[in-house]
Amino acid sequence: MNRILQLIALLGLATSSLVFAGSQAGSKARFAPGEITEFAKKVEKYAAAQGARAFIIGRIGRPKKDLPKGIKFTHTAIAVYSAITLKDGGTVNGYAIHNLYQEAGKPDVSSLVVDYPVDFFWGVNELTAGIIIPTPDLQQRIIAAISSGKNKAVHNPAYSVIASPYNNELQNCTEHTLDIINASIYQTTDVKQLKANAKAHFKGQRIRSNPLKLMLGSIFMDDVATRDHQGKIITTTFSTIGRYLQENDLVQHMAVFNSDGSSGELL
Structure with a gap:
């Protein structure tokens, strides 16, 4: 019995430190619907005021104390200014958010889902x-890539929260975002080429975690896998995408936007 309790305790430790980049849709709201709606509108207005036709957006889905060093946001997607069709058949202009989400009941499998800012921030x-x-030119390239289905062409439904950005064995939301960006930059959906370019030019985030926790996580959690890594565990994060674009002069504006309407530096 003691050994079973110890195993459960170890599993709890693994879970608390490894579930940091989950990409679930429809999580339970922690804020009042009005607060979420108001915040979502503020984000839209802020992005629009910066001239964003397309931008990378991140949210915080877990307490900061539970996030490993270097991880600030737990889900990443691309927002595109679009004509949105309403239930009554009318249209309004706003941001549609292109996500990679884990499938309900199948956490190791992902699907591409379009939702909107209120949905995106619902369970934060x-x-x-x-x-x-991104710069205006890269924004246009990203819009063209999504409208032509390149986001689907670079999607790998085999999901892991700690997927490596340097191969296509597994993928998470942030790596998928990076793949769309690189497909836009290099004008190709050749995954082999995209991964070679990522290896040459993109510096991911090393995840420092106890090997036992990683082993337990990979055994007991369907969405934790390390088989696509060789040696150090390195993954894509919102911040590493920001640094990558900044270092290559492909950023127009970056910020952390808060509920009171204030903004601060991202990196």
Whole structure:
């Protein structure tokens, strides 16, 4: 019995430190619907005021104390200014958010889902948004890539929260975002080429975790896998995407946007 209790305790430790980049849709709201709606509108207005037709958006889905060093946002997607069709058949202009989400009941499998800012922020732990607005030329390339289905061409439904950005064996939301960005930059959906370019030019985030926790996580959690890594565990994060674009002069604006309307530096 003691050994079973110890195993359960170890599993709890593994879970608390490894579930940091989950990409679930439809989580239970932690804030009042009005607060979420108001915040979502503020984010839209802020991005629009910066001239964003397309931007990378991040949210915080877990308490900051539970996030490993270097991880600030737990889900990443791309927002595109679009004509949105309403239930009554009318249209309004706003941001449609292109996500990679884990499938309900199948956490190791992902699907591509379009939702909107209120949906995106519905289950957040904190009303804070990460915003990376690429240069106008890259924005147009990203819009063209999504409208032509390149986001689907670079999607791999085999999901892991700690997927490596340097191969296509597994993928998470942030790596998928990076793949869309690189497909836009290099004008190709050749995954082999995209991964070679990522290896040459993109510096991911090393995840420092106890090997036992990683082993337990990979055994007991369907969405934790390390088989796509060789040696150190390195993954894509919202911040590493920001640094990558900044270092290559492909950023127009970056910020952390808060619920009170204030903004601060992302990196």
